[in-house]
Amino acid sequence: MVVREDDADLFNGLHETGLNIDKQALAAPVKKAVDKFKLVPEFLKVRGLVKQHLDSFNFFVRTGIKKIVQANNLITHSRDQNIYLRYKDVRIGQPSMMGDSVSDLLNPQKCRLSDITYAAPIYVNIEYSNGGNEGIQRKRDVIIGRLPIMLKSCCCVLYGRDEEELARYGECPLDPGGYFVVKGTEKVILMQEQLSKNRIIIDTDQKGCVQASVTSSSEARKSKTVIRIEKEKIYLHLNGFASKVPIMIVLKAMGMESDQEVVQMIGRDPRYSELLLPSIEDSVKEGVHTQSQALEFLERKVQKSQFYTPVVKEGRALKILQETFLANVPVHENNLRPKCIYVAVMLRRMIEAILNKDTLDDKDYVGNKRVELSGQLLALLFEDLFKTMNEMAHQKIEVLLSKTARTSRFDISQHIKNDCITNGLERALSTGNWDIKRFRMNRKGMSQVLGRLSYIGTVGHMTRIAPQFEKSRKVSGPRALQPSQWGMLCPCDTPEGEACGLVKNLALMAHVTTDEDERPLIALCYALGVEDLELLSAEELHMPDSYLVIFNGLILGKHRMPQTFANLMRKLRRAGKIGEFVSIFVNEKQRCVYLASDGSRVCRPLVIADKGVSRIKEHHMKELRDGVRNFQSFLKEGLIEYLDVNEENNALIALYEEDAREETTHIEIEPFTILGVIAGLIPYPHHNQSPRNTYQCAMGKQAMGNIAFNQLSRFDSLIYLLVYPQRPLLTTRTIELVSYDKLGAGQNASVAVMSYSGYDIEDAIVMNKSSLDRGFGRCIVMKKLVAINQKYANGTSDRIIRPQRDGHDAEQTQILDDDGLASPGEIIRPRDIYINKQSPIDTKSGGNAGNTVKLKDSQYKSSKQTYKGTEGDTTVVDRVALCTDKNSNLCIKYMIRSTRRPEVGDKFSSRHGQKGVCGTIVQQEDFPFSERGVCPDLIMNPHGFPSRMTVGKMIELLGSKAGVSCGRFHYGSAFGEPSGHADKVETISETLVKHGFSYNGKDFLYSGITGEPLQAYIFMGPIYYQKLKHMVLDKMHARGNGPRVMMTRQPTEGRSKNGGLRVGEMERDCLIAYGASMLIHERLMLSSDPFEVQVCRKCGLMGYYSEKLKAGICSMCKNGENISTMKMPYACKLLFQELQSMNIVPRLKLTDA
Amino acid sequence: MEGVSYQRFPKIKIREVKDDYMKFELRETDASIANALRRVMISEVPTIAIDLVEIEVNSSVLNDEFIAHRLGLVPLISERAMAMRFSRDCDACDGDGQCEYCSVEFHLRAKCINDTTLDVTSKDLYSSDHTVVPVDFSDASSTIDNTESRGIIIVKLRRGQELILRAIARKGIGKDHAKWSPAATVTFMYEPEIYINEELMETLTMEEKQEFVDSSPTKVFDINPRNGQVYVHNAENYAYDDEVLKKAEAMGKPGLVEIHAKEDSFIFTVETTGGIKASQLLINAIEILKQKLDAVRLSADTVEADEQFGELGAHMRGG
Structure with missing residues (x-):
């Protein structure tokens, strides 16, 4: 056979490629299980990084606001029912600004730059009648206020835009959105952690008394009901009543006159009745037997209103019972029986808790918590403001119509004013104070300025959860890591210090639900065999053969086959017939089935498994890769479902598919998703000591890098940028998912772990001067300077004038242009004038605001602004922007910039919580070098390792070293080794050996000073280093x-x-x-503070020095005969005088020294 | 008075020379000389680099300092550098460093006028001196990249953006700033001496031999396929990593091989940035080293030496 030459080449080629098969790929574990990782990016694609905020706001805008307006839709005149105004519909328009009768469309970047609020008008359709014979009139699109719009929500202009369109709007395509722009500053409403609303919580108070509490919240009312056992008797604590009231009397007042019925309802177990007996006796002692007696008793306990005496004296107790008491239980036609049953269930659980301490509820359990989001908080605020606005309109109508002679025609539609809502919303967002008197809400710090220090800091800020308690409390319970946090809240990302464990962050895949319509679900429950309580006797409530069905904290009834019922409901959910976030939880202990469709629950997606076999098969994933499928279709077909924390208790979740057993119901999608966004940046976090990861979470937010793609067109008050940011050589899946590789904050430094020069003790690092020359750690600091050209009430205004080129301050005005403003590119030094402004001397009298007044030059005083910077770095004017601020004054903004190279004392950190300052900078020729010519960028002291136990950092070094030598980014995702998302040390070592390095990452180095070999092998390779914002230049002071x-x-x-x-x-x-x-x-x-005083030796008091007599005089003795002069601190003299002013006489007794 | 002379006559044997790469042996001297040579090559051999940038128009995305820094790091052909003057001790200009003896002027003028991104590269720098131009890397590997391989990218311009500047290049040394360092890599290693204990080696089986050979991450040993003997393939590949010694120990055959570093023999590897030729770098370095030694010797005679070096000064004079 003749083999032609090119054939032979082909053969060789084949042979070669055959040999060149990537050993790592071969060495990678054979994946028996289906690789479900692709679901995570898919999930984040549909969800975005801050979907919880956006969902919540969208829900408010689409549904919430309509409900609020619907609930308060009528304003009428108190006497004439024909004079009324009715809101028919409400909608949010496009974000725009009202100029002079023309509305300008807004976009977020415009708002940021010109300090205005990114808000959209709230339009309502109204129907009104002025009571005359004009009949009913209608108006469409009346503006009642302006609502600040969340970026990237459905009302935002950025909604659903692609990268190019976003760029056209001047927006960064990687920006997550989910915040507001209020008066030009970006504000986030933090997620607020709270105890569940409308749920019975059994716990103990400070004295150890068992209590059951319900925080009720319905559309109409919010109240808190507490039932507590004190000295064996059970009392109700409610705001409407001045003091505690015995619970039996309350039950009697609600129509449960028979004590037997009460006992039956709670349970016939003799232990139960025993505990109940003192309370029953108590009510007998009070002589209360019937409903009317009970109501009479309660009437006496009703809280006297502080402000006014109510007209109706009678029936207030009943009203409280109907409205305030357990406000979440609806009362139809004065039927209080559901409330009785509710109380019975509460009492039963309390008594259970007394008998068995294990049944107390854990307040820190995540399932008992809710995360309140911006939509709900805005809804509260809006509801209050809307009601206030309607009240004001109502009062105005009353006043106007009570006048007999009216000048103009009465038009009710003119009296809904829009500034109340606009200002209220804007004020709350910009100050962060939620003061809602109607709901007795008075919370501070609800909104924060979005941290723009680094991209990851911004994203991290959006996932943060504010605590429910004040930070000062010294309790450990709420701060501890809860096992139920798994997959919902990040176990690493929490601050150190006082807020430790209280401030949390959402995990990568966690989702926060929004409210869902209850009515169809309730109907469905009844259809599936829930027996209505109305039809049951008290005895039947706790029959051993049935479970109670509780829906959103409301007792629906009971069911004889709870497991079947739960399975049916779940089947319906998986089939998409009911909402995907409805949770069904069978509580065996409490013999209850809990259903929840309310908002603010944290939940996460999981793969469903049938008898331990995952429903997701390889062909599903292939379809996903081919783009035929998306995350939604996985949900719809019942392959994946969302579980909330409570329902997780009914599931057996396998971490990996291999671990699944017969009983397994669910399988995790990817284990690294238990971490949050920021903790996800750490390579090999599962090899580190846990606090190190927490430290890194705090430091990652301070790292400098790129902020956003539009960073150079932003006017933030302070920006730190890295000149040459890099993406980490050792990445994680999370890094790719959150695009940290596009907006990195650090550089890959070649690190040698060794001791050098002695300037590296206490975590200091030694840096290579040549590396710094070449741009390592170089950063740009930008600061904003603002000057306002003020207009005054008397029609005068500031003016900016051309600088004098010669004269005494010509030196300081060098950087000014002829227009009196500093020009871009000029070097600005301390005490330089950057705006040559003059203000009128008289800004009060004469003239009025309307017409401008011409003033003479002499009527102006100089009010030029000078730059107060520190010496030591060269600062340049980067940009100048002119805009009008909210009071239509001319506002001049400067961005000044300085480029800094690292110096001794600047702070650096790796991604493993290992921070250190630069201890010294050494010439390259003095640095150790290897025979390959490699010379490290920085040297880190090996003492950093033993006590910190950051093994992840060592593996990062190895992985990066292998990465640079073979040209492939290595991965170090958390818990990623079994699933192939983290490279194993063995495979890394093999790669190293293949490229001629030692398997352990150590190199043979020569001393740069003597040229002799170093005594030890040095662990050397690249580690991703972050430059932190703390720099000596900003702190140095003498x-x-x-x-x-x-x-x-x-x-x-x-x-x-x-x-x-x-x-x-x-x-x-x-x-x-x-x-x-x-x-x-x-x-x-x-x-x-040295000071010379004249002291009278006789009276011991201080006198004064008379310039006229050239002698000290004692004002007490009225002469200067016994005066001595002495020195004392001025503060001391001040103290004496202050004491004297308080009628205390300090006397000085002088002796010769 | 005359002490023992430690004078030696180091020899250099050049193994390989390319424009920007050289490998040579330095023999019959000790680490101090070798290291001095290395240090001088990194930080004392002068080159020319852009030191002052006057920006007239810059509407690019990078700010002025950024561009100036990038320009500074562009390597320039510095054959003239040795003959040039440092601008600080140039008497032709009064210290402003802008005369022909101590500086070279560059101009850059670029504007993007169409929709494709314009790369401003080192080739857009126009020099006032044709001997001092940015290093051109394109010709070396022109076979691969023919499509007008451009120089070092300085900045990319979008439609409408413009960059006009004037830059002054000056002579300097790597000690002041890394941009003046002519060396990309200068490193040396001690030449290893490897003795194989043939007797002991023969006690190994073929597999054990193979195992022993494979134990080194770099290819130091090999097996002769004909007689199955282990021989030193390339001693210089040995990275002093002790892996083979450990292996021998583990196999229960300590002393299977003995490896020593030759104390007086060094193998240098030099790579330059392209500013000067590698061979020139070595010559210049030796020249500068000589000058420095001369300076010490000259100052040794003076009284200042006593002030400067104290007792050491007397010692140097041979006291």
Whole structure:
């Protein structure tokens, strides 16, 4: 056979490729199970990173706002029912700004730049009648206010835009949205953690008394009901009643006159009745037997209103029972029986809790918690403001119509004003104070300025959950890691210090639900065999053969086959017949089936398994890869479902498919999704000591890098940028999912772990000067300067004038252009003038705001603004922007920029919570080098490892080293080794050996100083290093002479005021102990606040020095005979005088020294 | 008074020379000389690099400092560097460093006028001196990338963006800033000496031999396919990683091989940035090293030496 040459080549080629098969691919574990990872990006694609915020806001805009308006849709005149105004419909328009009678469409970037609120008008359709004979009139699209719009929500112009369109709007395509722009600043409404509403919570109070509490919240009312056992008797605590009331009397007042019925309802177990007996006796003692007696008793306990005496005296107790007491249980036609049953269930659970402490509810259990989102919070605010607006309109109508003579025609539609809602919303968002008197809500710090320090910080801010308690409480319970947090809240990402464990972050795949319509679900429950309680006797309530069915905290009835019922409901959910976020939870202990469709529950998707066999097969994933399928279709076909924390208790979830057993009901999608966005950046976090990951979570937010694609067109007050940011060589799946690889915050530094020069103790690092020359760690700091050209009430205004090119301050005006403003590109130095502005001397009198007044030059005083920067770095004017602010004044914004290279004292950190400052900078030729010519960028002391136990960092080094040598990014996702999302050390070592390195990552280095080999092999390779925002240049401070405080004449405090450095108590103690009296005297008096006083030896009081007589005079003795001059600190003199002013006479007794 | 002379006569044997790469042996001297040579090559051999940038128009996305920094790092052909003057001690200009003896002027003018992104590269830098131009890497591997391989990218421009600037290049040394360092890589290693204990080696089976050979991450040993003997394939591949020694120990045959570093023999690898030729870099480095030694010797005679070096000064004079 003749083999032609090119054939032979072909053969060789084949042979070669055969040999060149990537060993790593071969070494990778054979995946028996289906690789479900692709679901995660798919999930995030449909969900976005901040879907919870967007969903919540969309829900408010689409449904919530309509419900609120519907519930309060009528304004009428109190006497004439024909005068009325009715809201028919409400909708949100496009974000726009009302100019002079024309509305301008807005986009977020425009709002950021010109300090306005990104808001859209709220339109209502109204129907009204003025009571005359004009009949009913209608108006469409009346604006009742302007609602700040969440970015990327369904009302936003950015909704559903692709990358190019976003770029055209000046928006970063990677920006997650989910925040508001209020007066130009970006505000996030943090997720608020709360205890479940409308649920019975059994716990103990501070004294250890068992109590059952329900925080009721319905559309109409919000109240809190507490039933507590005190000294064996059971009482009700309710806001409507002035003091506690015995629960038996309350039950009697609601129509449960028979004690037997009560006992039956709670349960006939003798232990139960025993505990109930004291309460029953109590009510007998009070002489209450019938409903009317009970109501009479309660009437006496009704809280007296502080403001006004109500007209109706009678029936207030019944009203409270109907409305305030357990407000979440609806009352139809004065039927209080559902409330009786509810109380019975509460009592039963309390008694159970007394008998068995295990049945107490855990307040820290995530299933008992709700995460309130911006939509709900805005809804509360809007509801209050809307009601206020209607009330105001109502009052105005009353006042207007009570006048007999009216000048103009009455038109009711003119009296709904829109500034109440607009201002109320804007104020709440910009201050963060939610003051809602109607709901007794008074919370501060609800909104925060979106952190724009780094991209990851921004995303992290959006997933943050604010705590329900104040941070000062010294309790460990709520701070501890809860097992039920698994997959819902990130176990790593929490701050250190006082908020530790209280502030949390959502995990990657967690979702927060929104409300869902209850009515069809309730109907469905009845259809599926739930027996209505109305039809049952008290005895039947707790029959051993049935479970109670509780829907959103409301007792629907009971069911004889709870498991079948739950399975049916779940089947319906998987089939998509009911909402995907409805949770069905069978509580065996409490013999209840809990159904929940309410909002604010945290839940997460899981793969469904039948008898331990995953429903997702390889062909499903292939379809997903081919784009035939998406996440939604997985949900719809019942392959995946959302479980909330409660329902997870009914599931047996296998971590991996291989672990699934017969009983397994669900399989995790990917284990690394239990971490949040920020913890997801850490490579090999499962090899680190746990606190290290927490530290990194705090530091990752301070790292410098790229903020957003539009970072150079933003006007933030402070921006830190890295000149050459890189993506990490050792990445994780999360990094790719959140696009950290596109907006990185760090650089891959070649690190040698060794001791060098002694300037590396205490975590300091030694840096290579040549690396710094070439741009390592170089950063750009941008700051904003603002100047406003103010207009005044008398028609005068500031003016900006052309600078004088010669004269005494020509030096400082060098950077100004002829228009009086600093021009871009100029170097700005401390004390330079950046705006040559003049203000009128008289801004009050004369003229009026309407017409501008011409003033003479002499009527202006200079009010130029000077730059107060620190010496030591070169700052340049980067951009100048002119815009009108909200008061239509001319506003001039400057961005100034300085480029800094790392210096000794700048802070750096790896991704493993290993921070350190730059200890010294060393010439490259002094640095150790390998025979390949590799020279590290920085040297880290090996003492950083043993106590920190950051093994992940070592693996990162190995992985990155293998990555650079073979040209493939290595992965280090959390818990990723079994699923192939993290490279194993063995395979990494093989790669290293293949490229001629030692398997353990150590290299043979030569000393750069002597040229001799180092005694040890050095662990060397690339590690991703972050430059943190703390730089010496911003902190360095020293002072000689300087400003002093007016009152005490002591030096000022703090760097910003050029203050002195305090010799404090402890320093003073040292000096006293050492006996350095002269030094103490010099530090505490001579260099601080020396003062000369005239003291009268006779009366011991301080006199004064008379310039006229050239002698000291005692004003007490009225002469100057016994005056001595002495020195004392001014503060001391001040103290004496202050004491004197309080009628205390300090007398000085002088002796000769 | 005359002490023992430690004078030696180091020899250099050049193994391989390319424009920007060189490998040579330095023999019969010790680490101090080798290291001095390395250090001088990195940080004392002068080159020319852009030191001052005056930006006239810059509407690109990168700011002025950014561009200036990038320009500074562009390697320039610096054959002239040794003959040039440092601008700080140039007497032709009064210290402003803008005369022909101490500086070279560059101009860059670029504007993007169409919709495709324009790459501004080092080739857009126009030099006032034809001997000092940005390094051109394209010709070396022109076979692969024919499509007008451009130089080092400085900035990319979009439609309407413009960059006009004037830059002054000056002579400098790597000690001041890494941009003046002519060396990309300068490194040396001790030449290893490997003795195979043939007797002991023969006690190994073929598999054990293979195992022993494979134990080194770099290819140091090999097996002669004909007689099955282990021989030193390339001693210089040995990275002093002790892997083979450990392996021998593990096999229960300590002393199977003995490896020593030759104390007086070094193998240098030099790569330059392209600014000067690798061979020139070595020559210049030796020249500068000589000058530095001369400076020490000269100052050794003076009184200042005593102030500067104290007792050491006397010692240097041979006291």
